[in-house]
Amino acid sequence: MGTAQGEFGGGGGLRLRVLGPVTAWLTDRQVNPGPPLQRATLWVLAAQAGRLVTKDRLIDALWGAAAPKTAEQSLYTYVAGLRRLLEPERGRRGPFTLLTQSANGYSLARDACRTDAEDFEQRLAEARRFQAKQDLPAWLRELEAGLGLWAGPALGGLPGPFCEAERARLESMRLTAREDYADALLRLGRHQESLDALTALTAEAPLRERPRELLMLALYRCGRQAEALEVFHDTRRLLAEHLGVDPGEPLRRAYELILRADPSLAVRTSGESALPPPARAPHQLPRDSRVFVGRTAMLVRLRALLAPWDGGDPQSVVAVTGTAGAGKSTLAVHAAHAASDHYPDGCLYVNLLGATPGVTRLSSLTLLGRLLRDLGVHAEAVPSDPGEAASMLRDRLLGRRMLIVLDDAAGPEQVRPLLGLPAGNALLVTSRESFAVADDCVQLVLGRMLRSEAVTVLAKLVGAERVAADPAAAAELADLCGRLPLALRLAAARLTENRHMPLSELNSRLRDQRRALHELESGDLAVRASLQLSHDLLAAGPNQLDRAAAAALCHLGVPHVPDATADVVAALLDVPRDAAERTVARLVRANLAEPGEHGRFRLHDLVRLFAMELAERRLSERDRDDALDRVIGLYGTTARLAMKLIDPHRVHPPHEFAGCEQFALTGSADASAWLVRERANVIAVAAQAMASGNSCLARSGAHLIFSFHWPLVFTGHNLDILTLSRKALEVGDRLDDQGISALAHGYLAQGLDHSGRYEEALLHQRAEVALRRTIGDPFSRMRALGNLAVMLTSLKVHEEALSSAREQLRIAREIGAAVGERHALLCVGSAQLGLGDVAAAVAAYTEMESLAREAGDAMHRADALMAMAEVHLVQEDHPSVAELYEKALVLMRENRFRGMEPRCLGRLGQAERLMGRFDRARAYLRETLAVAQGCGAGYWVDFAREELALLDGGRAAPDG
Structure with missing residues (x-):
């Protein structure tokens, strides 16, 4: 081939060479276009010359998800440098006419910069026009000129997602042009030159079928029939080893014609196919599965979309998406077989290799070329431009009814040129990626099977007798496999290999998180390998967002939580929340995470186990501990913020959590909802940290629980308080x-007190008081003394309770702790009431209620109302008791103090019974029982049962 490179430097204006090392020329001299990112900025603008490119799009094009905080400032610098390059005579301030700025972004004038990439594409367009006119010499001349512009890999290593995508596009065009070049030589009778070009091309792109088909024809026309046939056998071995597929129909047809030295292989100069088209409609679907169970609703939906019951046109595009191992391909092939009668013109099948390890996924042009060749278009007649090839495909399908199954798509972009087929044709796609954004597409997300379906799969694979012998174990095995077909097949293989292994033994192995994925392996199939591939495709992805998603999956194996949010991912990766949101969305699109409500997502159980393994392998122990500590910081600081919004009067023990961005909470209702949603996660993370051998992490875990104490009290989760306080005590x-x-x-003492285990509570409270006297923190000592007074009052040790409460009151007033003063007055009043000094008790309660009202402390106001109700109970003024407890209950429910409700409800039930209003009493007491059982409030459970026994023992007639 000749070269056109030397011509590029001349002419006026800026000329940019990108088909090799990036260089720039201004008139007749070479100029420096600046550092790599400035050069990349120039290419982004030049590739979209004449159009406005927003700042956000520019930043995304240059950095993707990894944009630094200084990105916008850096962009200004690059634009300024480019303006000096383009219009050096205008100085630093302009005005500039070639690279202009608007409120939203920048625009490069259409004639400001010419690139060799434009020249290359123009040459290819001219070549196609000459090809269509069957002017073969002109076709060859334009291809040679276009390819002569190349001096190395496109865009010379320029950084950024946009340049990466452009580099791949230009390289694909170059390979297609080289195929066309060899094709033109062959059709002009220059067989040896074509052979030389094709030998080099097949070495560079060994899995492209069109060059190998042309190579076979070139060898045959050079009189080397045996070598031409050997190329076919080599190709078949190569495709089987790397892709697991057979050669396409054009290659097979070429082999058959060469084998019998068919006269049709003689040189032709027309654009018509040299190989006769197949006579029958293609039916390329793989064999249907012998063991196909369940998915009934999904199959009915697919059948209705692909073969409508009324005989009408099918849905244009149907995508079956889901996580690795969900059975997408099996379902799609089964549905395609079931609907094949609706497509008299045949069914085509292509494996797009979107998630096949070790091989390059099919490009859109390769896919289009394969489909066109399967429809009888000879390789040399397939356009080299994806748009033109897509137009040809639509033209070939016009008036037909064909089903095209595209298995294992990397995502919507890989099949986008095929969207919009003529009515009557349908595209059925499977992918691990979401197709929600694809045009005119119905997406069916394939999740886990029903338990009954999963058990039936096991029965078919390992034998119905074996499953029937232990149905409970079979159901558990289905759940441990996540009710995913791949995992079920692997579990069945394990049982088949060990015919005497009970299902329960395999279940025991799968329950062990350390070996579960190891058990789900058989031969070259493994759940771990399938998930590893999904991770590796992201980790080696073309843009930063893919790589960030891979890192997020790895880090999500650190905290052992039921579900998570973007805030957690932000803490794990130590990135801003908006970047984490994009990362989570990418995981969801890749079907590695399942979306939920309120911005939440979860990992499938097997994905979670894989993520845990991944974290162990890829992250150092320090990195894992630091990531977990940041999540603890996120939960701890947000829990305190939530309590501040709900009840700013409650005091938390001081602790400095790891710094990170908190959850965004907008008010008390939002805060309460957050506490409910995150309770399980907070408990899981705290328990995990407290069990750690890292002392700093264990301390952080204990303090997370201490920060979550008031939320647990308010929401009435007393059993959690007991369990977690014991773990903290161990720490x-x-x-x-x-x-x-x-x-x-x-905190353990408080939990025991709420459970009615007063003697145990007192032991722990005395232990806290003893430690507080040693530590010397006056606020904590005051608080411990007040809680000791509460425990002593519960046990009716009123003299000591009064002494402890008075000491609490003295310290509170000395240090100015208003909340402590109110609590101390409550304790003083309770002790005085127990000692029979009603007047002193009323005085203490009255002062406390006044202080609580002045401070706006709803919880202490409720405490004061309940305390005054106890005075009226002693005085047997039951209507006043009921009135005060009703007021307290209103306060509790307005402020979501659910953990305090059992006392109110129980006393209301008692008061109603004592007033003879038995139906009302029974309703209150039944509610008491339900709420107290939910809260783990043992004393009030017993209280409610005793009161109900009094009602139901024949001593209480119905109301009225």
């Missing part, structure tokens, strides 16, 4: 940390 003892031990003793 304090293990680390010899008196501060943690003291807090754990105190």
Whole structure:
């Protein structure tokens, strides 16, 4: 081939060479276009010359999801540099006419910069026009001129997602042009030159079928028939080893014609196919599965879309998406076989290799070329432009009814040129990626099977007798496999290999998180390998967002939580929340995460196990601990923020959590909802941290629980308080940390007190008081003394309770702790009432209620109302008791103090019974029982049962 490179430097204006090392010329001299990112900026603008490119699009084109905080400022610098390059005579301030700015972005004038990429595309367009006119010498001349512009890999290593995509596009065009060049030589009778070009091309792109078909023809026309046939056998072996597929129909047809030295292989100069088209309608679907169970609703939906019951046109595009191992391909092939009668012109099938390890996924042009060749278009007549090839495909399908099954698509972009086929034809696509954005597409997301379906699959694979012998174990095995077909097949293979292994033994192995994925392996199939591939495709993806999603999946194996949000991902990766949101969306599109409500997502159980393994393999212990500590910081600081919004009067023990962006909460209702949603995650993370051998992490986990104590009290999760406080106490003892031990003793005492286990509660409360006297923190000592007074009052040790409460009151007033003063007055009043001094009790309660009202402390106001109700109970003024408890209940429900409701409801039920209003009493007491059982409030459970026994023992007639 000749070269056109030398001509490029001349002429006026800026001329940019990108088909090789990036260089720039201004008139007749070479100029420096600046650093790599400035050069990339120039290419982005030049590739879209005459159009406005927004700043956001420019930043995304240059950096993708990894844009630094200084991106916009850097962009200004690059634009300024390009303006000096384009219009050096205008100085630094302009005005500039070639690279202009608007409010939204920048625009490069259409004639400001010419590129060799434009020249290359123009040459290819001219070549296609000459090809259509059957002017073969002119076709060859234009191809040679276009290819002569290349001096190396396109865009010379320019950075950024936009340049990466453009580099791939230009390289694909170059390979197609080289195929066309060899094709033109062959059709002009220059067989040896074509052979030389094709030998080099097949070495560079060994899996492209069109060059190998042309190579076979070139060898045959050079009198080397045996070598031509050997190319076919080599190609078949190569495709089987790397792709697991057979050669396409054009290659097979070429082999058959060469084998019998068909006269049609003689040189032709027309654009018509040298190989006769197939006479029958193609039916390329793989064999249907012998074991296909369930998915009934999905199959009915697919059948209705692909073969409408009324005989009308099918849905243009149907995408079956889902996580690895969900059975997408099997379902699609089964549905295609079921609907094939609706497509008299045949069914085509192509594996797009979107998630096939070790091979390059099919390009859009390769896909179009394969489909066109399968429809009888000879390779040399397939256009080299994807748009033109797509137009030809639509023309070939016009008036036909064909089903095209595209298996394992990398995503919508890979099949976008095929969208919009003529009516009557349908495209059935499978992919791990979401197709929600594809035009005129119905997406069916394939999730886990029904348990009954999964058990039936096991029965078919391992034998119905074996499953029937232990149906409970079979159901558990289905759940442990996530009810995913791939995992079920692998579990069945494990059972088949070990015929005497009970299902329960395999279940035991799968319950062990350390070996579960190892058990789900058989031969070259494995759940782990399938998930690893999904991760690796992202990790090696063309843009930063893909790589960020791979990193997120790895980090999501660190916290052992039921579900998560973008805030958690932001903390794990230590990135801004908006970047984390994009990352989560990418995981969802890749079907590695399942979206939920309120911006939440979860990992499928097997994906979660894989992520845990991935974190162990890819992250150092320090990185894992740091990531978990940031999540603890996120939960701890947000829990405190939530409580501040709900009840700013409650005090949390001081602790400095790892700094990170908090959840965004907008008010008390939002805060309460967040506490409910995140409770399970907070508990899981805290327990995980407290079990860690890292002392700093264990401390952070304990303090996370201490920060979540009031939310647990308010929401009535007393059993969690008991369990977690014991774990925190173990941490304090293990680390010899008196501060943690003291807090754990105190919170454990409160939980035991709420459960009615007063003697145990007192032991732990005395332990906290003893530690507080040693530690010397006056606020914590005051708080511990107040809680000791509460425990003593519960046990009716009123003298000591009064002494402890008075000491609490003294310290509170000394240090100016208003919340402590109110609590101390409550404790003083309760002790005085227990000692029979009603007047002193009323005085203390009255002062406390006044202070609580002045401070706006709803919880202490409710406490004061309930305390005054106890005074009226002693005085047997039951109507007043009921009135005060009703007011307290209103306050509790307005402020979501659910954990305090059992006392109110129980006393209301008692008051109603004592007033003879038995139906009302029974309703209150039944509600008491339900709420107290949910809260783990043992005392009030027993109280409600005793009161109901009094009602139901024949001593209480119905109301009225």
